[in-house]
Amino acid sequence: MNDLIKVNYDKADRPTVMGRELHDALEIKARYNDWFKRMCEYGFDENSDYITLTQKRVTAQGNETTYTDHQITIDMAKEICMIQRSDIGRKCRQYFIDVEKQWNSPEATMKRALRFADNTIKQLEQELADVLITVEQERTLRNEIEIKAIDLCGSGRVYSVLGTTLRILIIAKLCEAFGVAKTNLIKVSQYDAAIEICRTFKPDKNTRNRINNERFLLKSIRQ
Numbered sequence: 001m002n003d004l005i006k007v008n009y010d011k012a013d014r015p016t017v018m019g020r021e022l023h024d025a026l027e028i029k030a031r032y033n034d035w036f037k038r039m040c041e042y043g044f045d046e047n048s049d050y051i052t053l054t055q056k057r058v059t060a061q062g063n064e065t066t067y068t069d070h071q072i073t074i075d076m077a078k079e080i081c082m083i084q085r086s087d088i089g090r091k092c093r094q095y096f097i098d099v100e101k102q103w104n105s106p107e108a109t110m111k112r113a114l115r116f117a118d119n120t121i122k123q124l125e126q127e128l129a130d131v132l133i134t135v136e137q138e139r140t141l142r143n144e145i146e147i148k149a150i151d152l153c154g155s156g157r158v159y160s161v162l163g164t165t166l167r168i169l170i171i172a173k174l175c176e177a178f179g180v181a182k183t184n185l186i187k188v189s190q191y192d193a194a195i196e197i198c199r200t201f202k203p204d205k206n207t208r209n210r211i212n213n214e215r216f217l218l219k220s221i222r223q
Contacts (some may be wrong), residue, residue: 019070
């Protein structure tokens with residue numbers, strides 16, 4: 001279908017056209033503002049059949065000026081075309097009828113539905129990304145911290161001496177990674193990464209030396 005008049009599809013519920021472009025396509029001789037005011041006398045309602053827009057443009061002299069335009073529904077455009085009682089009016093009206101048929105076709109309707117669903121999913125994902133972890137998730141995270149600390153130094157004397165230090169170091173690593181002051185401020189979208197940080201945590205050289213020294217001391221005591 002050739003574009004007789006540019007149709008805007010930026011509104012999800014229905015297509016629209018610009019009033020000034022329709023005015024030009026219908027080859028109206030009267031000034032746009034006067035003509036549109038006269039068209040509105042046929043019972044069209046603002047914010048229902050059309051919305052008023054203020055546009056800016058540069059004149060031939062290089063000055064910036066503002067002018068009024070209107071974004072109108074296809075239904076309103078069809079009626080305006082019929083009101084003109086001209087060949088170009090009938091041609092434009094038929095064009096808008098074809099636009100509506102295409103807009104309401106099963107394929108176009110399904111495409112809009114899929115796009116709406118996709119946008120809804122993206123919105124939900126964005127909202128989820130901003131949600132903080134639950135109490136249960138934080139409890140699981142703390143458990144992972146505990147498991148890692150025990151894994152690094154054992155559950156005996158070494159852990160009793162250095163367990164708290166290791167837990168603090170892992171928590172500090174998490175807070176640094178996600179830019180938070182406490183682990184309960186970690187977001188749901190960061191939860192899996194936080195678990196992975198706990199499981200792959202490696203203490204610094206000084207802490208490793210302390211662990212080894214405590215293990216050596218424990219071994220010496222047992223001997």
